[in-house]
Amino acid sequence: MLYHAYELNHAALAPLREVVDANKRFLESPYNPASYTWAGRTAAAACDLFESFTRRYAKPEWGIASTEINEQTIAITERIIWSKPFCRLLHFERNIDQLRSAQSDAVTAHPRVLLVAPMSGHYATLLRSTVEAFLPNHEVYITDWSDARDVPLSKGAFDLNDYIDYIIEILDVLGKGCHVIGICQPGPPVLAAVAYMSEHNSPALPATMTFMGSPIDTRLSPTVPNQVAMERRFEWFKDNMIYTVPWPNKGVTRRVYPGFLQLSGFITMNQERHVTAHHQYFEHLVEGDCDNAQKHRDFYDEYLSVLDLTEEFYLQTIRDVFQEHTLAKGTFMHRGQLVRPECITQVGLMTVEGEKDDISGIGQTQAAHTLCCNIPQEHQLDYIQKGVGHYGVFSGSRFRSEVKPRMELFFQKFFDEKTERKYQKENAPLFVSGASS
Template sequence: MLYTAYELAYAAVAPARIAAGMGARFWRSPYNPAAESWFGRSAAAALDVFENVMRRYPKPEWGLDSTVVNGVEVPLVIREAVKEDFCTLLHFERDADALAKAKGKDAEPDPKVLIVAPLSGHYATLLRGTVEAMLPGHDVYITDWADARHVPLSAGRFDLNDYIDYLIGFIRKIGPGTHAMAVCQPGPALLAAAAVMAEDNDPLRPASITLMGSPIDTRRSPTVPNQLSQERPLHWFEQNMIYTVPAPYAGAMRRVYPGFVQLYSFLSMNSDRHVNAHYDYFQHLVDGDGDSAEKHRNFYDEYLSVLDMTEEFYIQTIREVFQEHSLPEGKFMHHGRRVKPEAITDIGLMTVEGENDDISGIGQTQAAHDLCTSIPDALKLDYIQPNVGHYGVFNGSRWRSEIQPRVADFMRMAAKEAAKREDLKAAAE
């Protein structure tokens, strides 16, 4: 009923939202003699804030059509490499001729990197800055998870096991020598996928995995979200967080953790900060500070755009990752088979944490090294970035200048080690 009530409320305020948008344009019109007065600017700003707070935010565009390699602008096209019901594998395909001009025709191919975006409320475009920094030196792919309310019931269920299957399939599709990088929530799933592929001696297993701000073991330095997940029994989440998608969505009757419920959780964690941000936005509009107002709009266009997750994926993640700690306990099962991180012997492992991360505390990602006991030290790297929080681990100036270069160096090192092993294997045969 809550989902239906939310849709009805959104429809009910639509006339006021439309009127507010028209009113803001009226007060800003160059034909309005009061447009540049304090009253005119204040009225336009107030109506603009109201319209933005009340509107629904669609899935953002990537806004990436080129990258710069060695000073040369290289056009790129975003293509669908694989399309599944619950996820599309996107490929940021750089123009081959421009890339050859920038790097030289005899240059070695750039490493292939799969960026595993979190399925935790926001769209993959939240990692726009992550992708942008990787593009000059890497052949980049990313998981673009679907909004569950748009996936019909005929597509079946989607849980954490299916998530892992998708990652294995994507890594195989990209091909040998792939490097995989999980940002936040998908860390346990990527580690599990690598372990399954390693145990099977899959020839297409990744050359390296990089886990960034990931909840591998949330018992270490537990944060407020970790504690909330522990304090409440699983049935509380089932009763209070799961709702049925109403018509006319394609996913009608599917049970989901709705995006608007997630958004309320996001906003309530730092409510004062968001209220102050919108007040500052109002002041920027009144003062005519267009740059600051644009930054606010760009941030909230992304932050307030959310998607629904399937009930089974959300509940299984809460149980396995945040309550039972199945992976660090050695009890995590994938389709009835125990996942063995200790089976990984030749896949590079890098972990990245933010010193001030209030989502995944210090040590939670590092725990992966304790689980992967068979990886030689030469193929392991742990890095803690000073003075950044969760978002700064994968976006912003510190990511671009300090974290990303280390990730790139690690991937190239792991690729060289993998090549050496292949050469030795070929020589032995």
């Protein structure tokens, strides 16, 4: 009933939002003398704040139109090259002619990077800045996960094993030699996928796998979310966190972990910070500080956009990753077969953690090195970024200036230009034209 109450509340407030929005436009109009007064600006700011508190935030657009290479602008086209009901694989295709011009000779084959976005409440667009950082020197692909409330029940279920199958299929599409990066939640399933592919001698093995702030083994340096998962019985999550998607959503009757519940957890963890941010936003509006007000809008338009997770995926993740630690203990099963990270021998491994990460504590990501015990030491790299929290691991100034350069140097150790050129030639429609499925 909670999901139905949430939808009803949103619908009930719709007329009031329209009235408040009309008042806001009237109060902000340059033809209204009140817009130049403190009282008028305060009233308009209050209307703006009400609207931001009560509206539903849609999935943000990527909005990546170009990148810069050698001081030249290269146009970017967003292409779907593979899709299934719960995920699309996007390629941020760089204009090939402009790329040749910027490099003044034949196009140098750039490493392919697959960003596996977290499926933990936010949309993949949360990694927009990560994508932008890699675009100048890489062919960038990303998993764009679907909102479970928008997937009809007829499309079937989606659990952690399906997630692993999706990763394997995507790596098959991209072919041998790409660099897969699992950011936060995807760490365990990406590791399981590469282990499964290694044991079966897949010809599409990635060159490297990088895990950033990932819960590989949450028994190490447990954080508040880890402790909550351990303190409550599995049945508590099943009884209190799962609800039925109501009409008129496309996924009506599907059982999900609602995004708005996940968002409430995010906000509760840093409640004081969010209250302060909105208070400052109100003051910026009253003062007419448009730049800072827009920065606030840009951040919260992304932060408050959330998606639902399927019941089976959420509960299996709680049980296997956060309560029973099956991958870390060597007991995780995929399609009836034991997942064996020790089978990985030909894939480079890099882990990145944040010194102040309050979601995935120090050591949780590093555990991948212990599990992948047969990767040669010279093909492994562990890095802890000082002074950053969870999001600073994969975005922000320190990511761009300190983390990304180290990742690129690590990738370069495994870079084979002949392999990349061969891939481009054999997959010309996918690489240049962006074939859609």
